[in-house]
Amino acid sequence: MSTTAESGEQSTGASSGESDGEANGEANGEAAERFTERFTDEKRVTWAELYFDLVFVFAITQVSGLLHHHHDWTGVVRALVVFVPVYWCWVGTTVQANIRDVDTPRDRIGILAVGLAGLFMALAVPGAYEGRGVLLGAGYWAARVVLLVLLIRVPGVWRGPYGVGVLVSGPLLLVGGLLPDGPRLVLWALAALCDLSGPVLFRNRLARVAYNPSHMPERFALFLLVALGESIVGIGATAAGARLDAAELVAVASAFTISCGLWWQYFVYAADAMRHAVTVADSRRDVIRRVFQYGHLALVAGVIAVAVGFGETVADPRRALGAGSVALLYGGCGLYLLTFGYTRWMMFRAVSTTRIVAALVVLGLAPVMVRLPAIAVLVTLAVLLVALNVVEHVRVERAAARSAGVAPVAPVAPVAAATVAAPVTEAAPAAPVAPAE
Secondary structure, three states: OOOOOEOOOOHHHHHOOOOOOOOOOOOOOHHHHHHOOOOOOOOOOOHHHHHHHHHHHHHHHHHHHHHHHOOOHHHHHHHHHHHHHHHHHHHHHHHHHHHOOOOOHHHHHHHHHHHHHHHHHHHHHHHOOOOOHHHHHHHHHHHHHHHHHHOOOOOOOOOOHHHHHHHHHHHHHHHHOOOOHHHHHHHHHHHHHHHHHHHHHOHHHHOOOOOOOOHHHHHHHHHHHHHHHHHHHHHHHHHOOOOOOHHHHHHHHHHHHHHHHHHHHHHOOOHHHHHHHHHHOOOHHHHHHHEOHHHHHHHHHHHHHHHHHHHHHHOOOOOEOOHHHHHHHHHHHHHHHHHHHHHHHHHHOOOOHHHHHHHHHHHHHHHHHOOOEHHHHHHHHHHHHHHHHHHHHHHHHHHHHHHHOOOOOOOOOOOOOHHHHOOOOOOOOOOOOOOOO
């Protein structure tokens, strides 16, 4: 039942009804009707879920710290292998909260118990490849057992992703924690692959589950917001101990503009499109798996990489960065933008040209940035993201104007970084338009 979707589409696509698949017919069989709640009203995120998310604020900080200390390619792989079970623990809790009413004493206690297991995992992250591997594995296994118990009344729950977590990936993580570094990494990577492949292997069973189309996009958007919060921590925690001269203040402003640009891409242009896609999809199961579960894994990973890169650049904006720091900053941003190309295609079978081009420009500039001062690296990336958001805004406005039969208003020249920080009002078009870009 644990299903993941892929994130990120342009808000134009969302508000502009991309009518690819408005046959919103979910074939929920009689068995699903017996154990899955039918949603007639918009499902709200519960306070227990929001409190649960606070654990993962800390967990993402811990993963960022692990990557900060080892940000070569091996360090990236090791951090990703540790992050997947942390993320999948959150995904499993979110999916079971989506398909059931969890605003009950039993379910609140269950969610908080998973939160405690997640806290143990977060505490284990810095020493996951040293003496805390068993704690990481035990915490994950405990979380998966609690989730399975919460869903124990669901027929056949063992024969699905939740069963995989208890019977396969959980034991692999625990046993891996007992092994030396090399075999541990291999076993943990295998556990991560087992979890991530679960929604694909059991997709036929998951087709019987009725997913709420409003709750899922909101939950994954909140998780991405938690990751973006880590980018603010990456800026502020580093700058707090600096002299804060003119160069350092410019570096802080540039890094914040980059963070704003990443936020703008998702919450102005993508969030509504994702909600639209999952609402009208013929198969919500597939949208949730591809766009939310898998797509948001890449989005959050990209944001974490950028956040760690901020810590390297804001600390000393005058020195040249090494290849590792530039790869985190530009590689993370490139991954973030490319993921929107993937999610847009999965949702609407449309190409996100501007974001893909912007991602290729960012990745292409990375080798040039290695020898430049950190402040130049930050300013360049900030300018690129501002330019991308301006281009997307113009495209959205023109598409809306064409749909309403009104000639588009000539765009006003933006004012540098302020364009990112100042909100742009995007009124929904009078008639549906194809998702811009």
